[in-house]
Amino acid sequence: MQPEDILNRVRDVATVRQVFGEPIERDGTLVVPVARIRGGGGGGSGTDGASGAPTTRQGWGGGFGIDARPLGVYVIREGMVSWQPAVDVTRIVVQAQLVAVAGLIVARSFIRRRRGR
Template sequence: MKRRARKRTMHALSMGGSAMSDDLSRVLREAQEAASGSADNILETLASRVGVRAGAHAAFGEPVDREGVTVIPVAKVRFGFGGGSGHGIEKGADSNEIGEGSGGGGGAMTSPLGFIEIKDGRAEFKRTHDPVSAVPVILAAGFTAWLVLRALKRIVRG
């Protein structure tokens, strides 16, 4: 019986022909406005927090002076974030109950690239090499060599 009443309410909502559907439409509209407002707030908060950290100082470290040589660390900085919100009639609840939710998250990743060396009035960028970045290449080369040797063995065996 509860299920049948819920179906009628949904039908009345889609037809738009009863006082109950007008109330439900108003509640849905208010929920949409509230949900979109909180999504806007989330995005504004995320943007302001990321903006503070996304300046040039995130990629360039503090200069270090030693014996007439200035070194400025350089890094690659990546930021990513997302957010969303939603609303709707709660499952298993009375048809007049509206649920809503919103959330967001983000992250940052920094990888060293090298450094700028300033010496005798000249600046030069010197790249640093990350040995861990070579691991996938080494693994791929090893796997390829294994495939080639396996194919050659099959050809020789006939």
């Protein structure tokens, strides 16, 4: 696969449709989903063959990745637009657990310090 092929595929994938989903209309209310799209890629190449060698070493590689996360929806009702954020409950729970563990570690160090250890 050539670099141009990779860039063409990226262009096809990373479009506005990936961020603003298809609008949904029901009972006079229009809902437009919104997501955050991030991407990254890289490539490489190389030849390390000795001149006159029967085999010539070669190499080429590349890749691309995309991460999409829902942010929320725009709600359009009776000419008014409002924003309804998406709530990632898993992220909130994990962050709360990390804060709790950090608090326990700090409390343990204070208790040990008071005991003189």
